[in-house]
Amino acid sequence: MVKALGGCWRPHRGAALATAAVLALCACVSVEVGNDAGTQVQFRLVDQAGATAANGTPVGRTTGRELLVNPIAGSSVDDSFSLAFSRSPQQRAAYQFASWSERPSSRLATLAVERLAARRTFNSVAVLGRGVAGDLQLNLLVSDFYHDAASSPGTARVGIDAELIDRSTRRLLARQRFEATAAVEQANAAAAAAALSRASTLALDALVAWVEKAAAPAALAALPAQPPAR
Secondary structure: OEEEEOOOOOOOOOOHHHHHHHHHOOOOOOEOOOOOOOOOEEEOOOOOOOOOOOOOOOHHHHHOOEEEEEEEOOOOHHHOOEEEEEOOOOOOEEEEEEEEOOOHHHHHHHHHHHHHHHHOOOOEEEEOOOOOOOOEEEEEEEEEEEEEOOOOOOEEEEEEEEEEEEOOOOEEEEEEEEEEEEEOOOOOHHHHHHHHHHHHHHHHHHHHHHHHHHOOHHHHHOOOOOOOOO
16 A cells, blocks of 8 residues: 655563663664564565656656655654564564665665656666765655554564755755555564565555656646745
8 A cells, every 4th residue: 555645762661771872872772573583684675566667758868857855864763774664653673683784765865766767757767875966855764664563473564754955056846755665474573574574565656656757847847936046
């Protein structure tokens, strides 16, 4: 399931002080969901849809648009190398023996670039900071990225906030939030990571469609004129 939409962590009872101290140091919580084995494993986020061919009129071919994708690192455990889970609302913990090979925001930015570049709707698409010029910038902030284990085996939840910026004027052209979910098949880290890949795929589907529409010549021409930012 995916939706486009226009707290503080509190530890579990009985281990409150110890757990809070561990999270304050950005370490992993010693909690195992689904009796995971005690071997450290790294997972890689995968776009299960893969590159998708363009279906409509390319944006960049007629306007010269070049897009830069900017991953904004979040401060929560959701957007970290830890694989996060939650057993109740507004709480987060991390799998002790599982982590991501890349931060979710960084990996999602790479996957978005691959999708958009393959569709060829822009003249060029690259991650910001790679020495490539661009006149449009897509900011991506991962606000939710965790295994919701309130009920077993749980649900993978992904939330991404996106902003499309005109780099020449620093003007905000469009903003959107994307939320996607996928069922977790078993209550363990491997199943949670797989479900988060499925949910991310759904979020990318919606994100790619949105940014292509928002950057289309007709959409940009309809925006009210504003003076350049100083």
